[in-house]
Amino acid sequence: MTQPLYWVPTLLLPAGQDGSWHAQRFLRWHGGRGHVVSGGPPPSGPGSRATLVPQSGQVWHAALEALAPDLDSGPVDLCLPCPPAPGTEIWQDLTRAVRRYPLRRLIVKRPAMTPLCQIDDALKGMTEAFAGAEIWLDWRTIGQEAIAYLAAKYPQVQLDNVPDDGLHQLISLAAALHRPLCLTDFSGRPPVELPAPAQPALPRIPVAPLHHAPVKHQWL
Amino acid sequence: MADGGHARSIPVLKVTTTRACWMGCAFCDFATPVPLRNPGRVAAAIAPHQLPPSWPREELVKIRGGLTVTEPFGYFVNLVRRIRHRTASPIQAFSAVELDHHHRVERRPVHELLSLLRDAGATNLGPGGGEWLIDPIRQQLSPYRLPAQRWLEIAVLAADNGISPAGLVGVAPFVDEEAMDTHLTALLQIRQLAHVVVKPFRPAGTKLAMFAAPHLLTVASIIEEIRRRRPSLPIYMSGTAIGEDGRWLLVNRGLTAFWDTVLEVGP
Numbered sequence: 001m002t003q004p005l006y007w008v009p010t011l012l013l014p015a016g017q018d019g020s021w022h023a024q025r026f027l028r029w030h031g032g033r034g035h036v037v038s039g040g041p042p043p044s045g046p047g048s049r050a051t052l053v054p055q056s057g058q059v060w061h062a063a064l065e066a067l068a069p070d071l072d073s074g075p076v077d078l079c080l081p082c083p084p085a086p087g088t089e090i091w092q093d094l095t096r097a098v099r100r101y102p103l104r105r106l107i108v109k110r111p112a113m114t115p116l117c118q119i120d121d122a123l124k125g126m127t128e129a130f131a132g133a134e135i136w137l138d139w140r141t142i143g144q145e146a147i148a149y150l151a152a153k154y155p156q157v158q159l160d161n162v163p164d165d166g167l168h169q170l171i172s173l174a175a176a177l178h179r180p181l182c183l184t185d186f187s188g189r190p191p192v193e194l195p196a197p198a199q200p201a202l203p204r205i206p207v208a209p210l211h212h213a214p215v216k217h218q219w220l
Numbered sequence: 221m222a223d224g225g226h227a228r229s230i231p232v233l234k235v236t237t238t239r240a241c242w243m244g245c246a247f248c249d250f251a252t253p254v255p256l257r258n259p260g261r262v263a264a265a266i267a268p269h270q271l272p273p274s275w276p277r278e279e280l281v282k283i284r285g286g287l288t289v290t291e292p293f294g295y296f297v298n299l300v301r302r303i304r305h306r307t308a309s310p311i312q313a314f315s316a317v318e319l320d321h322h323h324r325v326e327r328r329p330v331h332e333l334l335s336l337l338r339d340a341g342a343t344n345l346g347p348g349g350g351e352w353l354i355d356p357i358r359q360q361l362s363p364y365r366l367p368a369q370r371w372l373e374i375a376v377l378a379a380d381n382g383i384s385p386a387g388l389v390g391v392a393p394f395v396d397e398e399a400m401d402t403h404l405t406a407l408l409q410i411r412q413l414a415h416v417v418v419k420p421f422r423p424a425g426t427k428l429a430m431f432a433a434p435h436l437l438t439v440a441s442i443i444e445e446i447r448r449r450r451p452s453l454p455i456y457m458s459g460t461a462i463g464e465d466g467r468w469l470l471v472n473r474g475l476t477a478f479w480d481t482v483l484e485v486g487p
Contacts, residue, residue, distance in 0.1 A: 116464070176437035214289060
């Protein structure tokens with residue numbers, strides 16, 4: 001079977017807020033599936049969790065620059081700006097992080113003004129150097145057109161941070177790639193396949209008998 | 221192919237003759253409908269003085285429009301002549317649909333109309349607005365449009381009369397793979413085709429607004445297919461609403477260049 005494209009509804013809760021109310025409703029709206037990234041203690045309930053600061057027993061949603069060599073951590077979702085090429089400083093930091101931490105996902109973001117060809121080269125390097133690592137592309141920073149190109153070229157990558165109002169674009173992308181679309185999170189529950197929307201029928205255009213074009217004949 | 225990550229852009233002067241049209245095609249987001257019975261007052265087509273005294277540098281002039289109900293063909297030949305006096309760029313003027321309309325209304329042979337256009341300075345016959353060369357689709361979406369075979373005949377006649385015809389490949393969700401294959405087979409058999417224009421369907425403002433616009437990757441796969449069938453045929457597409465990433469993608473799949481409108485004039 002073709003590798004599905006996953007839709008992981010994601011809610012970001014900043015630090016200093018009790019996000020339980022938001023998280024409960026967010027997960028209810030998405031059939032109990034969703035991923036909550038919180039600044040403070042993670043709210044309880046269904047779905048999966050990650051935290052913006054390292055907490056015991058939680059997945060740490062960390063930026064590359066936040067990783068310190070002496071920091072102990074559980075699993076990490078590592079966000080990194082698209083590394084330009086092997087051999088650069090970011091690439092070396094990434095290599096060290098991959099060796100040092102139990103990485104669950106590598107989430108690639110696109111810094112402003114980065115050309116698509118550079119991301120393409122970087123992804124090629126990453127898929128070769130970190131074979132087996134789960135690579136996710138940040139939907140909001142990478143952009144629709146680049147996402148389409150990269151998802152077609154690298155079927156092993158997945159898309160992170162797809163907003164609810166981007167769902168119709170995700171459905172359209174999955175259809176163009178001939179891949180099933182599944183709603184899921186990281187709780188371990190099986191993904192739910194989303195059925196493709198029904199195609200509307202072509203309308204009937206009323207036709208009146210027409211013996212000549214409806215023109216004004218003063219110049220004929 | 222992509223040059224350092226950038227797609228080639230061709231600056232285009234777009235001249236709209238009229239937005240009035242009586243055909244009422246379901247896919248059209250361009251025309252102002254004219255009733256079939258008693259057309260009544262219809263806005264006049266572009267007047268020669270509406271051409272600006274100067275315009276940005278262009279490499280192509282596109283003359284397109286609806287179907288006039290008031291001006292004769294000679295009016296538009298004169299417009300082409302005036303534009304030719306102002307530029308040395310190729311002029312893509314009208315399409316088989318408009319020629320067939322004027323042929324039916326004025327009862328003049330199509331080759332005569334083509335000769336007038338050529339002598340006035342037109343170099344290309346435009347591809348039209350939604351030319352799927354599949355009669356069942358045409359009858360359903362544009363019942364008053366000329367049949368597919370007639371479109372093909374006019375394109376070949378244009379080539380024989382010194383005006384290179386352009387083809388259109390409309391990418392739309394209601395044209396499935398089989399229909400697209402039929403269309404491409406019919407279109408690409410025209411040996412003298414100057415180029416092909418790929419046009420993603422824009423549902424907003426049409427009678428088909430219930431459909432989604434085609435995905436960029438679907439457009440890319442159609443471009444690849446055209447390129448596979450005719451490796452050296454130029455393939456163009458309007459650059460409107462396509463970002464830098466999309467351009468890079470499409471050019472890497474075989475698109476020759478984007479047409480970017482530098483100025484649009486009309487009535």
